[in-house]
Amino acid sequence: MVKNENTETETHDARSRLITSALRLFAEKGFEAATTREICEAAGANISAIRYYFGDKAGLYSAVFTEPMGEKKCYINIATYLDLPLAEALGRFFAEFLEPLKKGEQIRLVMKLHFREMIEPTGSRQQEIDAELKPQHDALVAILKQHLGLPRTDADVHRLAFSIIGMAVYFYVGQEVVSAISPQVLNTSKAIDVLAERLAGYAVSMVEGEVRRRVQEARHEQ
Incomplete structure (x- = not known):
């Protein structure tokens, strides 16, 4: 044995x-x-x-x-997000999205590899989009669609989803900039957990802003 x-x-x-x-x-x-x-x-x-x-x-x-990004989810159970209040759903979303950042130097090499893949494509990037990035986007879109009370997903929901995800993506692609300007933002696992909480709060404000925009637009159309 x-x-x-x-x-x-x-x-x-x-x-x-x-x-x-x-x-x-x-x-x-x-x-x-x-x-x-x-x-x-x-x-x-x-x-x-x-x-x-x-x-x-x-x-x-x-x-x-x-593999260095962590275990991939073959299926994202969107229902688990929809059962939660908006702030909690977004908090869980960002916590899962940012978890790989806790691997430090390894994740910096991963990002360097991903940048190189854009210049010298092998097809791996498209596979990642289909298997991981699109399901993440779809989950966020479902959260936003439900909170906004929409019968269907329109282009503005996608714009909002991309903008919200973009806040988190920056901390991957801009790691060197963040570390040079304010290293305490990413230098510990706790700091990354706090970042996820803050991004969820910022995202809630963005969603509230989109609600107001839609209300004003509806009034102008009347």
Whole structure:
């Protein structure tokens, strides 16, 4: 039994080392320039390990592109958000969205890799949009649609959703700027939890502003 546990631990460690090494090299050099040999050398793994754990270089890249962000949700239960008051629903939404930021340096490499993917696309970005980003957007749209009491989703609901998500996205793409100007905003897990709470509050104000805009627009049309 002990032997099996040790083997499982060694397998996990070897796979994790490959992910860590590949993340750094793919982020620095890109998919084409980073070789499987140098990835394995950096990870202290045999060249055949990539085939064993990931199938091929593309499989390794796919794992590196997604796994460091945390476990992906294949299905977002929108109903769990709709059963909550607006502030609480948005608070949970931002807490889940910002959770990967707690990984520090690793998440900075992930963002560097994602930026590189935009310049040298492999198709992984589109997969991420379909599997992760669109479901997140749809969940937020459902929250807004319910709170606004709309029979259907219009373009302004999408504009509002993109604007709300954009507040959180900045803390991913602008990590270096935030750290240079006000490092205490992101430097601890507690700080990131507070950030999620604050963003939820800001978002509630944005939703209230959209409610007022729609009321005024309706009056002008009468």
